[in-house]
Amino acid sequence: MNRSNIHRLYGITHSLYTGRARSYLIKNGTAFRELSSGHKSFKAEVLSESKLATIPVLVTPEGQVIRDGGAIIEHFEKSNSRRFTPSSPKQQIVSTLFDLIGTSGLLRPAMHYRWNYLDENGEFLHYHFLHSQPEHPEREAKSQYMMSKMQHAGRLFGVTEESAALVETVYIEFLDALNKHFSEYPYLLGWTPCIGDFGLIAPLYAHLGRDPAPLRIMQQRAVRVTRWVERMNRADQDALEFFNPGVSYLEDDRIPETLETVLKVLAEDLVPETQAAAEVINQWLVEHQPESGTLAQGSLGQSMYGMAQFSLRGQSISAVAQSYRFVVLQKLQQQYAQLEPAQQQDVTSLLQRCGLEALLATRLKRELGWSENQDIWL
Structure with a gap:
């Protein structure tokens, strides 16, 4: 298949919202290549169009950049007769x-x-957060920062000991x-x-x-x-x-x-x-x-x-x-x-x-x- 016919999905494996878009592309039969949001092309080519540094982001073969799983799904639903939208x-x-x-x-x-069972999840999460970024001297420190940020987000969502x-x-x-x-x-x-x-x-x-x-x-x-x-x-x-x-x-x-x-x-x-x-x-x-x-x-x-x-x-x-x-x-x-x-x-x-x-x-x-x-x- 010609590379120009393949969409690019930017996300990470452990991302909640990337999973929504990925599943849709699979079920829709859309040919795509998934790239980490840490890939150099994300900042260099995509971020200026996606506006916010969030995932998932889709780049169509024509170069259109679509941020957000809901917007990605709507992009395809408009062109496939709303294949996955019930009519009743x-x-x-x-x-x-x-x-x-x-x-x-x-x-x-x-x-x-995810964050209150770190005895079981810790090594698994560390691997994924670490490898969502390219190798560089501050890779470990940045991974720890992102994990800490997500733990804080969990508390904001109401996840507490109580x-x-x-x-x-x-x-x-x-x-x-x-x-x-x-x-x-x-x-x-x-x-x-x-x-x-x-x-x-x-x-x-x-x-x-x-x-x-x-x-x-x-x-x-x-x-x-x-x-x-x-x-x-x-x-x-x-x-x-x-x-x-x-x-x-x-x-x-x-x-x-x-x-x-x-x-x-x-x-x-x-x-x-x-x-x-x-x-x-x-x-x-x-x-x-x-x-x-x-x-x-x-x-x-x-x-x-x-x-x-x-x-x-x-x-x-x-x-x-x-x-x-x-x-x-x-x-x-x-x-x-x-x-x-x-x-x-x-x-x-x-x-x-x-x-x-x-x-x-x-x-x-x-x-x-x-x-x-x-x-x-x-």
Whole structure:
């Protein structure tokens, strides 16, 4: 194959958000070469166009630079007849909901199981952080700095000694429920992945499905989830356990009860944190009145808008309020607004059963947009 026909994906193996984009490219059958963000070409050729030093970043054969996993996926969805976007109302909303859950709602367990189990994970993580950079005299020191920065980010996401036991309890309940769902279907909505699968693979691959400590838990307790993680990184359907598999999403816009159970577990954490984060960011918007076009995304490990305080099962948790959560939630709300009244009622009933209906009304005072590879305030 001619090299000019191959996309370049810049990321790192242990990156949560790179896993989302990588899985999509694999399932979409897109030829690509993956390069470390430490590769000399990233700073020399890509960073000026990607604007922010975050990953993943895709460079198309034509030279277009696309930063952010969601933007990379949208680039292909626009040109492939939205191959992985369900067209039926409830399934489309649930797909976007799992994209929200994967990219924002599971950051706490992802960070907890990576950074609070260093006896098991330490050598594994050191290898990957060290080898994500080229050889130079300060390589070790920079690796230690990046690991320390990520540990700090974990604390900002609400990973503390006080919250650790609760984070594990909720995660295990989620893992058990998801494992039961995957005993019936290979993907979230049936027989082919949806956008929600790609969102969910982000934390369940790089952190929870590769780091030694959480991988051990997943393999021992939730083998079907482990198989889904493997499946999401293969180009074919990879559903050999299912002897009469289908080829598409479930018929009649059906959402399995097993998936509703997963959502009920996740709702306990997702809803109060989202509501609290909205309050914090809305207060910031009132106080700062940013001009249209102002950058909305802060750097990892920084509290750009403030800390959101909320209660989970009677325990108080403090987590950084991030705007990206509302990029995906805004998309979900826009999809809901485009439905017919009867379809909206079906979606509302589903979300009510799962304890998620409050997400339809949880909004920021300003909409978010996308310009020159950056989230901006409109």
